[in-house]
Amino acid sequence: MTVKSTTRARKKAAPAVPDTLPPVLSEAQSSESQPDAQPELIQLLTPEGIRVEHPDFPLTTTPEELRSLYRDLVLVRRFDAEATSLQRQGELGLWASLLGQEAAQVGSGRAMRTGDYAFPTYREHGVAWCRDVDPLNLLGMFRGVNHGGWDPNEKNFHLYTIVIGAQTLHATGYAMGITKDSADDAVIAYFGDGASSQGDVSEAFTFASVYNAPVVFFCQNNQWAISEPTTNQTRIPLYRRASGFGFPGVRVDGNDVLACLAVTRWALDHARSGNGPVLVEAFTYRMGAHTTSDDPTRYRATEETESWKVKDPISRLKAYLEHEGLADEAFFAELEAESEQLGLRVREGVRNMPDPDPTLIFDHVYAEPHTLVDEERAEYEAYAASFEGGENH
Amino acid sequence: MTVKSTTRARKKAAPAVPDTLPPVLSEAQSSESQPDAQPELIQLLTPEGIRVEHPDFPLTTTPEELRSLYRDLVLVRRFDAEATSLQRQGELGLWASLLGQEAAQVGSGRAMRTGDYAFPTYREHGVAWCRDVDPLNLLGMFRGVNHGGWDPNEKNFHLYTIVIGAQTLHATGYAMGITKDSADDAVIAYFGDGASSQGDVSEAFTFASVYNAPVVFFCQNNQWAISEPTTNQTRIPLYRRASGFGFPGVRVDGNDVLACLAVTRWALDHARSGNGPVLVEAFTYRMGAHTTSDDPTRYRATEETESWKVKDPISRLKAYLEHEGLADEAFFAELEAESEQLGLRVREGVRNMPDPDPTLIFDHVYAEPHTLVDEERAEYEAYAASFEGGENH
Amino acid sequence: MAGQLSIAKALNEALRKSLENDPKTLLMGEDIGKLGGVFRITDGLQKDFGEDRVIDTPLAESGIVGTAIGLALRGYRPVVEIQFDGFVYPAFDQIVSQLAKMHARALGHVKMPVTVRIPFAGGIGAVEHHSESHEAYFAHTAGLRVVTPSNAHDAHWMLRQAIASDDPVIFLEPKRRYWDKGEVGDSADLGLHSARVVRPGADATLIAYGPMVKVCQEAAAAAEEDGRRLEVVDLRSISPIDFATVEESVKRTGRAIVVHEAPVFMGLGSELAARITERCFYHLEAPVLRVGGYHAPYPPSRVEESYLPDLDRVLDAVDRALAF
Amino acid sequence: MAGQLSIAKALNEALRKSLENDPKTLLMGEDIGKLGGVFRITDGLQKDFGEDRVIDTPLAESGIVGTAIGLALRGYRPVVEIQFDGFVYPAFDQIVSQLAKMHARALGHVKMPVTVRIPFAGGIGAVEHHSESHEAYFAHTAGLRVVTPSNAHDAHWMLRQAIASDDPVIFLEPKRRYWDKGEVGDSADLGLHSARVVRPGADATLIAYGPMVKVCQEAAAAAEEDGRRLEVVDLRSISPIDFATVEESVKRTGRAIVVHEAPVFMGLGSELAARITERCFYHLEAPVLRVGGYHAPYPPSRVEESYLPDLDRVLDAVDRALAF
Ligand SMILES: Cc1ncc(C[n+]2csc(CCOP(=O)(O)OP(=O)(O)O)c2C)c(N)n1
Ligand SMILES: Cc1ncc(C[n+]2csc(CCOP(=O)(O)OP(=O)(O)O)c2C)c(N)n1
Ligand SMILES: [Mg+2]
C-alpha cells in the first residue's frame, strides 16, 4: 500500500519571528520562521508500516533488500542489547546504547558505497555493522582494553570520537583529500544534536562549503544531549543550520529506515558529484539512557519516551513486511536464531577478551622511536620485574 | 532629493545551487540561492549622494544630525590618518587603519544608546570615537605601552580583542547579563568577514539565540581578511549565516552612514525589546593595507580598490550636504580646523606618552596578592637595582 | 556543616552557600540543571535557585567560558563546570588568552572572578578523555590560580574561597575521591593558597595534591611499619605553590618525592624539584624524585593501575631516595 | 644550498623541497598563498605548486588542524602554518586530544604525519599574542614532538626531517631570528632530536633553544673576556630532549643554567633542572639555575626587553651559579 505523504515534523517550540521584523526581513526569514510552509520530515514508511512516496526521494527496493534492512535493524538492536547487559554484568565499563536510532544508522550506513568513509561519534554501532566492522571491535574501548584500536582504513570506518564534534573536521579534511585525488567517494560525518553547538562543527561546515568537499553531515537529532533537550542547542530545527553556510539541509524521519536510506543515498551522490556538502538531520529519539552511567528519570518524562515507542523503527518495517507478505515466518525464525547466535558470539567474545599487557601504555605513543618513551618503558619493565621475583614491599 | 531604492548587492561568485537538488530542497533553498530574489543591500544614500528611502528602514534626520555625522566621519578619518603616519614615523609599532569603514563604524556607533555596550575588534576606532573614548587611549597598545588598558566600563566600550572572534562570546555573555538584570540595554559585537569562520563566532550565535540575548552581531565585511577574499570564508553572503541559527540577518551598505545608523538602531531596538540577536553585515571595503605591516599589492588588484573609491562614505555625505544646502562653507572650514587640532593633539599626545616602568610587568597579573609574582617582582627589582649602582657586567 | 560529608556533598554545599550569599553568583555548564551534573555536584541547585542562576548551557566549552567572561564583565561571578578534564581544551583559548589575561590587559580596570570547576584525574575506570591530569597547562599560565582539594573540608572551603576570589581560579576536583567522606569544619582554617602538612615525619617529604594525597598518606603509614617516618605535604594550591611550607619540610627531612598522576615530563614535579633544589641545595641528601604518569596518553582503563602512581611506586621512590 | 641563507629563506627552501619530493605534501594556513604568509615563509610556493597544494584556509585554527588530520588519514602529509604563537589555542583541542593521540587510539593503525609550524617567541616589538613561548604546553603533551631551530642550517634540515616524520611535530620558528643568515649544509648532520654543543667550555653549561641560543652564545663570548669558559648547548629538540648530550656536558662543567623566554614557572627549565639533578646529583656544584620570563602575560613591547632574558641576565645567573 502506498499513499502520498502528508507528514509534518513535530512542531518544536521555536520562538516565532517577532512582530518587530521589517517586511523585508520577515520575507527573507519566512522559510525559517514558518515550519509548516513546507514538508519538513521526509518519510517513506509511516509508523504504522504504510509505504508512502515522497516526490523528491523515490526509492525502489526488492523484497530481498527490505528483508536485509530488517535483518540489519534486528541484529544491531540485538548487539546493542547484549552490550547493555554485558555492562550490567561488569564486562564493560560503559555502554552508549543506540536503542531507537537503528533506522537512522542502518539507513545511512547502507546508503554508503564501499569506497565511502564514515566518521562516527561513540554511538554509531549500527553504522559500524553496515561497514562490516566486527562488533567485538567496538567493545574494546567500552571494556577498557583500548581506545578503539581498529584499523579505520580496513572498512573505511573511522575510530569512535568522544570529544564532541571533533570528528566532523576530520571528515571534512578526508573529503578534501578525496577531491584532491579526483575520486568519486564521499564521506559521512555523524554527530548529535548537542554537538551542533560546538565550534568545530560550524568550522567543518565552513571548510566543507568553501572547498565544496564531498561530505554529508549526518546529525542524529535524538532530542537529547545527555539531560539537555534540543531547545538548549537551537531555537529552530537543526537541518536549517546548513542554509546559513550555503548548502542544503533536509530533515528525514530518523525512525524510517527507507527514508534514511533514500535521503542519505541522494546526499552522498550529491556530494560525490561535486555539488558539495549536505546536512541531513535524522529526527529520531534516544529511547534509553545517554549511557549506562546515566539516569534519564531525573530529567525527562516517561510519557515522552512512551510516545516515541509507537514510532519504533523495527516494528514499522516488520508491519510493512508482514502486511505486504514480503517475509514469511521462516525468515523471522531464522533471524531470531541468527540474533541469538550473534548475542552468544558477542558475549563469549567479550568475556574472552584478554586484558592488555601494561606495556601497551608505551606501544603506540609515537610511530617512530622516542628516547623518553623508551626510557620510561625500560624503567617500568625493571620495576615490574622487581615484583615478579616476589620482592614486594 | 529622494528616490526609491533599486540597489542590489554586488553579486558574489557563490556557486549556484546545483541541478541535482530535489524540488523540495530547491524550494527550501531558494532564498539562499537566488540573491536577486530580494533586495540585499539596504541603502539610504547612494554613492552619488542621493537620499533614497527604504520601506523598512525609515530615517528622519535633522540637518544638525547630518552635519554631526559628517563631522564624525571626517574626524575619525583624520585620526586614523594621523595614526598611520605616526606609525611611519616610528611612534607606533603598528596601526590597523579603518580607512573606508568610517560609515559602518560611525553609523553603528551613533545608533547606540549610552547604556549600550560595544565589543570591538582591533579596528573599531570609529566606534570608540562615538563612545567618546579618548583616541589616545586606543594608541597605547599600538605604541606598545599597554595592551589596551582603558576602563571598558567607563564608556561601555570593551578593550580591543586581537584573537579573532573571541569577543563575540564576551559580548553575548554580557548581553545575557543584561537580560538577567532586566535592563533594556543592548550590546554590539563587532567582527570581520574573516572572523565569521571562527568557531567562537558560531558558538556566540548559538548562545545568543538560545538565550535570546540582546546582542547585535555587527560584521564589517570589508572583503578581505588580510590577503584572503571573503570567498575563502563563505560561499554565500555572510548575513545569511544568521538564518541558520534562527535569527534575522541583514546586509547594509557599509559605506552609507545613514543606512548603517538606521539598520543598527533598528537591530539594537529589536534586541533590547526581547526579540533576541540580529546579524548586521555591513558591506564595505578595507581601502588600505590590513595593518601597516601588510602589503596588499601582493594579493589584490588596484582596480578593485579604485572601484570602491567612488563609493567613499565621506564624499557621498558631503555631496548630499552640499546639494541640499545643509552645510555651508563655514561649517566645512571649521571642521577642517578642528580636524587639524585633533591631528595635533594626537601627535603630541603620542609623542609624550611615557614608556611604562618595567615593573608594569608584575602590576596586574592578579587582582589579589600572589606569592610567585611578588617574589619575581622583588627579584627583578633587586636585579635592576644592581645596575643602578653602575655595577654592570 | 554537621558531621561527615563526602567531597561531592561538601562541594554541593559550597555552591549552595555561594549562591545564597551573593546574588551575583551563577553556575553554568552542561547538564548541571535537572541532572545535577554527571557527578551530581550541582544536585538540587537549579530547583532551588532557578534556571536563571543554574544554567544548562549549549554543548560548547569555548562558549561557556567565553560567555562567563562576558557575564563577569557585567558584574556577575560565574562558576563554570567543565564536565570532564578532557573536555576543557575547546575552551583553552578563552581560558588562556582571555580569562587569564583580561585583568592585565585592562591594567586592572576589570576583574575576572570566574571559577572553572573541573573533575580531573583518573582511577575511575573510564573511557578516553575522562581521566586526565592537565594541571601543568594551567599552572604554567600566568593570570590563573589553580587549586585542588584532597578532602571534604578543603573541598568545601577552598571552593568558597575560589568563588570569592576576584581572580580566575581553575578548581580541580579529584573525581575518584568524590565519595570519600570527612569532617567539614565551621570555617576555612587556611588561605586558598597554603599547603598543609597532613602527616609529620623526619626521613623524607612526600609532596602531593588532590587524588594523590591519600596514596601518599597510605604509603607513609606503610613505611612507618618499616620504621620510616615520612612527612606528607598536601599542596592544595598548584599555582601559586606554597614553597615556604615545602621548603621548611624538605630542609628538615633532606629528601623529597613529588607524586602526581600527570606525566612526569614537564609535570608539577619538575617545578617542585627545580625550586626545591634551588632553595635547599645544601640540605638535600638526594635529588628530588618524581613519581607520576608516563609520557603517554592516559591509557585504557584496564591498564590504568599500571599508569597511576600507587603505594608501591611511591615506596619504591622512597627507597631510591633513601639509598642516595 | 649555496651560500648564506636567512632562516626565513632556509625554511622556504625546505618547504619547496618537501613539496617537490613528495606529491602528498600539502601546505595549509592563513594567508600563505599569494601573500606568502605574514613572514613570507611560503613565498612563491602557491605560484609554483598551485592552490591545491598550498592552501589558503578559512580563518579558523581548529578547522585547519582538524582538516589536516583528516587529510593525513587520507594519506596526505599536511604542513600547517599557524600565523602567530598566540593564535594556536583555538586549535588546542585538535592538537592535544586528536592529533597527539590518534596514533595511540588506533593502536598504531594510522599515522599522523602533520607538521604544525608556529612562529614563536618575542623580541619583535609586536602587539599582544604575537610574542608567546608556549612550548611547555606542547612538550607536556605525549604524542607530539616539539623542535625549534636556532640557525639557518637547522631550520632547513630540521623542517625537512619534521615533515618526513610519521609523527606530529610542533615546529617552532624563532621569529625574531628569521632574518639571521647562516650557511646551510648539504645534508642534515644530526637527527631531529639531537642536541648540539655549539660552544665548548668547562666552567658551566648554558642550555638554550631557538631564539635564546644566540643570547647564550653572546653571553659565553662576553664571559670569556672575564676568563670564564661557558659551554653552550643548543637543545634543538624540546620533546624529546637529548639528555645524553646535556648530561655529558653538565657532568663535565658541574653547573648548568637553562635559558628560555617562556615563564620560568613550569617552563622547560624546570624539567631540565629536575632531570639534570637526578642524573648528575654528585657532579653538581650548584643547583641548576633558570633564566626566563616572569609569571606574567607577555608584556607590552615597550617593556619586553625587561621581560626577555638577555646577556646580562644570563651572566648574572652564571655569577650566582659560580658563587655556590
Ligand atoms: C567536548 C565535549 N564536551 C562534553 C562531552 C561530554 N558528553 C559526552 S556525550 C554528550 C552529549 C552529546 O549529545 P549529542 O551530541 O546530542 O549526542 P548523543 O549523545 O545524543 O548521541 C556530552 C555532553 C564530550 N564528550 N565532549
Ligand atoms: C585566532 C586568530 N588567528 C589569526 C589571527 C591573525 N589575524 C589578525 S587580523 C586577521 C584577519 C582578520 O580578518 P577579518 O575578520 O575580516 O577582519 P579585518 O582585519 O578585515 O577587519 C588575521 C588572520 C588572529 N588575530 N587571531
Ligand atoms: Mg543527542
Ligand SMILES: [Mg+2]
Ligand atoms: Mg575583513
